[in-house]
Amino acid sequence: MSEFDYDLFVIGGGSGGVRAARVAAGEAGAKVALAEHDRYGGTCVIRGCVPKKLMVFASSYATIPDESTAYGWDLRNYGFTWDKFAGRMREELDRLEQIYRNLLSGSGVETFDTRARIKDAHTVELANGDTYTAKHILVATGGRPVRPDMPNADMGIVSDDIFHLETLPKSILIIGGGYIACEFACILAGLGVEVTQYYRGAQILRGFDDEARGLIAESMREMGVDLHTGSNIVEMERYRGEDTDGMEAPMEAKQFAQPAEDAPKEGPLKVKATNGRIKVFDQVLFATGRKPNTEDMGLEEVGVTLGRNGEIEVDEYSQTKVPSIYAIGDVTDRVNLTPVAIREGMAFVETVFKGNPTPVDHELIPSAVFTQPELGTVGMTEEEARDQEGVEVYCTSFRPMQTAFAEKPHRVLMKLIVSTESRRVLGCHIVAPGAGEMIQMAGIAVKMGATKEDFDRTVAVHPTMSEEIVTMRKPMRTA
Known part of the structure; x- marks a missing residue:
């Protein structure tokens, strides 16, 4: 019989913490508990990526009535009702939170809907004073937005x-x-x-x-x-x-x-x-920055090292200075993206519960900024590449067919950063509607080490915006 109440105690019910907890319990057979004092799903599901993307979708309809006129439609009688949208959005968030709860319970994870802090290297204390011991503790408490230090x-x-x-x-x-x-x-x-x-x-x-x-x-x-x-x-x-x-x-x-x-x-x-x-x-x-949620958690008291912004310092296996305590996600302030937190959670389970030491790979992570138009990016920027090695810059900016036909000024950008020595594509940057979808596909090629000639050998899909990625033959400039 184990000397601990649990094999793993996870503090934080966001995407990273939930994934680590349910995989450790469901696949590795560990006895797992998780404490979350707010809503399950964390920043991404409840107050970040998901509701924000729903708002992006809602806002993108604003230009449709005007642009559709050029295509023969008359959709002038329109309007936006915040109450109707916000109600549907909150229903969707409730649905997703319940999915997270079901995933945990279905994997056999015991949950505590309360705040938890670390009492010692193997002990977690809940807000009501109850304490539980665990062989391993995983901190996945995420981050929060901060206000500037100014009056009012x-x-x-x-x-x-x-x-x-x-x-x-x-x-x-x-x-x-x-x-x-x-x-x-x-x-x-x-x-x-x-x-x-x-x-x-x-x-x-x-x-x-x-x-x-x-x-x-x-x-x-x-x-x-x-x-x-x-x-x-x-x-x-x-x-x-x-x-x-x-x-x-x-x-x-x-x-x-x-x-x-x-x-x-x-x-x-x-x-x-x-x-x-x-x-x-x-x-x-x-919107002036975010800070890891590490305050009043007892971390430094037990020997966990915090960085200048309050982030938990970890090694390549997400392990802190205290061998039994690990941390993943935004609380470590490495790469603050939900898919990265999930990958870190999976690597933690591989390392600790499956006997397969797995360092987290933070290189060449594709990401998107959901402005209008969107920005999709992977790898080096032109400025970063110039500082490291000789590069060729392939770039084109143009009005895409859909908006050009509607006589709108909106332009898009397709850009490749290529090493002159290895010919590898070091970076890809797209500014266009749907750039987030495009960069996911381009990210695979860049991660695999594709060369410019690999891109050139790929037949274009016509007529599309993204075909420009494989049809640019002459560099705009070199550095």
Whole structure:
């Protein structure tokens, strides 16, 4: 009989934790428990990828009535009802959460709907004081959005809050230039919200290919997003109904005094930017970063090392400095993507319960940014490749047939980064409707080490946007 209550205790019911728990129990025969204090499914299913993608779908219908006119249709009598959509979205999230619960119970995993923290290397303590021992502990608590350190930041919302809005604001200011900020800017603009976006950097989507970033910024402005780079929020307070004449002109900072006792608790927000611009918005969304959920978990007390952002430091097998404690997913702040967390969970089970030490492969991971149009990317950007080896850049940007026929300005981008020495395709970047679907397929070739000549030998599917990936013969430039 085991000296422990469980072979494995998982803290966190997101995609990574649930996958590790049910595979360890269902395939490896381990005795497993899992604790989750919020909803099962984690960030992706409940307050991230899934509801956000549903909102992307909803917002994408906005352009159909107008564009369809060029194709002989008359769909002018249309409108969007947030209540109807939000209700259906929440029903879908409830359905998915129940699937996660069923997967766990069907695999024999015992679940605790409460918060858990680590008491020692083999002991987990629940919020009610109950303790359980486990041979192995897996931390999969994910991350959360954070607000900036400034007065009245609590008056704004973060990405988690978007899905719980009772009504859509008429106007919103989005602070940030990462993929979350840009995705919600496109979504809300598509749903008819007047969107303004401030980003302190020179260009949005830092870390992605520069050419792709530029085209997406251009497209966002074309769809009506009032995008200001090199700008940030300075002060914010509740709007008290004062005269708005000339409000976008610079005003004295003293107008942003600390809130008086009789200041409104709800309602529009008056915001001052670094350029002196002052404007009133119904809502302000902070998309300024995320932080691992490691606070008050007892991790450092038992010897687990945390990084500068609070992330759990692990080795290539997701093991911490404490041999019995492992961590996967966003709480480790390695590659914060749901499929990566699932892969890490699977590798953990292979390593610990199947006797097959499996390091996690974080190389050449395809990903997508669900702006409008989407960005699909895998491998090196042009800027990264230039710093490492000689490259050829194959690139084309054009108006695709569907939107060109409708006389719309929207352009797409297809780009390959190729090593001049090995001829391997080092990176592929696509900006286009459906780029997320395209990059999944291109990612297979790049991961396999395909060369430019392998792409060239592939017959094009015509007429499609993606055929350009295999028909570009001459490099635009070399470096």
